[in-house]
Amino acid sequence: MKSCNLQGDYLLTADGPLRLLQITDTHLMAECGGTLLNVDTDDSLRAVVDTALAGSHDPHALLITGDIAGDGAADAYRRLEHLLTSFGVPSFWLPGNHDGCSNAEVPMTRFSRTVTTPHWHVLMLNSQVDDEVGGHLCDLELAALSAAVDAANVAEKHLLIALHHPLHPLGCAWLDPQRIDNADVFMTEVSRCRQTTVVISGHVHQASDMTVRGVRYLTTPSTCIQFKPEQETFKVHDIAPGYRSLTLHPDGHLETAVVRVEGRVFPVDLNSGGYL
Numbered sequence: 001m002k003s004c005n006l007q008g009d010y011l012l013t014a015d016g017p018l019r020l021l022q023i024t025d026t027h028l029m030a031e032c033g034g035t036l037l038n039v040d041t042d043d044s045l046r047a048v049v050d051t052a053l054a055g056s057h058d059p060h061a062l063l064i065t066g067d068i069a070g071d072g073a074a075d076a077y078r079r080l081e082h083l084l085t086s087f088g089v090p091s092f093w094l095p096g097n098h099d100g101c102s103n104a105e106v107p108m109t110r111f112s113r114t115v116t117t118p119h120w121h122v123l124m125l126n127s128q129v130d131d132e133v134g135g136h137l138c139d140l141e142l143a144a145l146s147a148a149v150d151a152a153n154v155a156e157k158h159l160l161i162a163l164h165h166p167l168h169p170l171g172c173a174w175l176d177p178q179r180i181d182n183a184d185v186f187m188t189e190v191s192r193c194r195q196t197t198v199v200i201s202g203h204v205h206q207a208s209d210m211t212v213r214g215v216r217y218l219t220t221p222s223t224c225i226q227f228k229p230e231q232e233t234f235k236v237h238d239i240a241p242g243y244r245s246l247t248l249h250p251d252g253h254l255e256t257a258v259v260r261v262e263g264r265v266f267p268v269d270l271n272s273g274g275y276l
């Protein structure tokens, strides 16, 4: 059973611009030191965390956008919880296709549905489908989306939406069919938002930045292996892992950057034909 119920609201006080980090697709395996395509995913996550801690972003909170576990094991969530304590700020998690979050022994606030801040409303969505790689927004998630748009409009706040799967194709023929299969419904809902709307996703293990009908859509590198952009078939990239910083200003302006680990080589198997 993979079910993960996102629920509750977390009140986050942040004066001025809201600074967040997106960390995604950690693929932590059942045991510490487990590998994905020859990369030790605990080690690469630690390198990304160390890079972020050494940076100047000083986040108010972290958003973890799925595929936390590589094989759904409970210990992966415990290890992520332990690694993230060094930031000293709250983190909010949502599931990806590889996750089995019902096993996660972490504080319930990790799986908050919304995060309320003075100028931005943050919504976490679950796009996971049992036994499928691709994403879908079920009625429960669409109801949460609709409620979040209403809440943002009433409070005159901007809206940041986080979910695992991307909404739009990136130009990777093998990967694009895994995007949210009812993105049209999502786009109709977000078009009702009268303030700025930004959407962040994981899953694609690569950075992208596009604006569709006035909404900014971002994807972010994995903390372990990277997929090579614009490929017909599965292809791993030798570029370093990383994270995304987000600075969300009270007037709706967004500053964002992808930051990668420097000075390290990760021994990824570049000839791999894929993984499950």
Ligand SMILES: [Fe+2]
Binding pocket: 066, 067, 096, 097, 098, 164, 202, 203, 204
């Ligand atoms: Fe994924």
